[in-house]
Amino acid sequence: MLRRFLDRLAATPRGRAFLLQFLVGAEEADEIGVFDQLVARIDDPQLNKLAFKHRADEERHAALFKACVARQGVDVASLPVAPSVIAFIDEELRGFGAKFVAGKRSVMEAYVLLQVIEERGVAQYPWFAAALERYDPASASVVWQVARDEENHVRYAKAISRRYARSSYALDATLQEFRAAEERAIERHGRAFLACAVDARLLDVGRAEQLGWQLLVMLGGRPRLPAVNGLAIPAEARAASFT
Numbered sequence: 001m002l003r004r005f006l007d008r009l010a011a012t013p014r015g016r017a018f019l020l021q022f023l024v025g026a027e028e029a030d031e032i033g034v035f036d037q038l039v040a041r042i043d044d045p046q047l048n049k050l051a052f053k054h055r056a057d058e059e060r061h062a063a064l065f066k067a068c069v070a071r072q073g074v075d076v077a078s079l080p081v082a083p084s085v086i087a088f089i090d091e092e093l094r095g096f097g098a099k100f101v102a103g104k105r106s107v108m109e110a111y112v113l114l115q116v117i118e119e120r121g122v123a124q125y126p127w128f129a130a131a132l133e134r135y136d137p138a139s140a141s142v143v144w145q146v147a148r149d150e151e152n153h154v155r156y157a158k159a160i161s162r163r164y165a166r167s168s169y170a171l172d173a174t175l176q177e178f179r180a181a182e183e184r185a186i187e188r189h190g191r192a193f194l195a196c197a198v199d200a201r202l203l204d205v206g207r208a209e210q211l212g213w214q215l216l217v218m219l220g221g222r223p224r225l226p227a228v229n230g231l232a233i234p235a236e237a238r239a240a241s242f243t
């Protein structure tokens with residue numbers, strides 16, 4: 001069902017602009033400066049370099065996705081704003097970002113949260129890329145390349161959270177807690193995202209199928225990633241270098 005949903009969304013410039021604009025939002029969702037705080041608080045020089053690179057990567061990803069949106073030639077202001085996945089996660093964790101910036105949550109906790117978010121990106125981005133492939137190969141190749149970076153970010157996040165954990169027990173407990181919160185956020189966000197796309201008629205489908213998607217929205221359902229996530233990043237995307 002996810003494959004069908006993404007295919008119908010990616011089939012038109014408006015649908016692609018909506019999806020890509022959502023990705024811009026996910027990449028630049030740091031208005032309150034969590035990354036700046038991380039770079040300031042990580043005193044280990046090696047790990048500080050990773051945090052610095054991580055922040056730079058996310059800024060670059062947002063710029064790359066903005067260029068993909070622009071390529072669709074769509075007036076973005078005429079599109080609904082996709083619900084922010086980061087906002088849902090932050091809400092589940094009762095305002096984690098603000099607490100972190102206020103010095104009330106640790107570097108370990110911030111990087112455990114980033115690990116969970118990056119892992120989700122690694123699982124989801126290949127599906128977005130695969131859907132775009134048929135209609136906009138240039139944007140698809142950008143998403144593949146970003147997915148490759150997100151794999152590296154998972155590694156950075158693990159290294160930094162491990163280094164700043166008081167104990168492996170604290171690390172495991174936080175990971176478990178944040179994974180559960182993120183899972184709840186993804187569930188709620190998935191329903192909101194579907195409702196937004198369906199209500200704005202962004203899926204390129206006939207009347208009968210539109211009604212089917214509306215019914216799914218009414219029932220509170222959402223398209224899910226298959227249990228076995230079999231999409232691998234193609235070798236060309238792995239080998240490609242950013243300019």
Ligand SMILES: [Fe+2]
Pocket residue numbers: 027057058061146150
């Ligand atoms: Fe990113």
Ligand SMILES: [Fe+2]
Pocket residue numbers: 058118121149150153
């Ligand atoms: Fe990332």
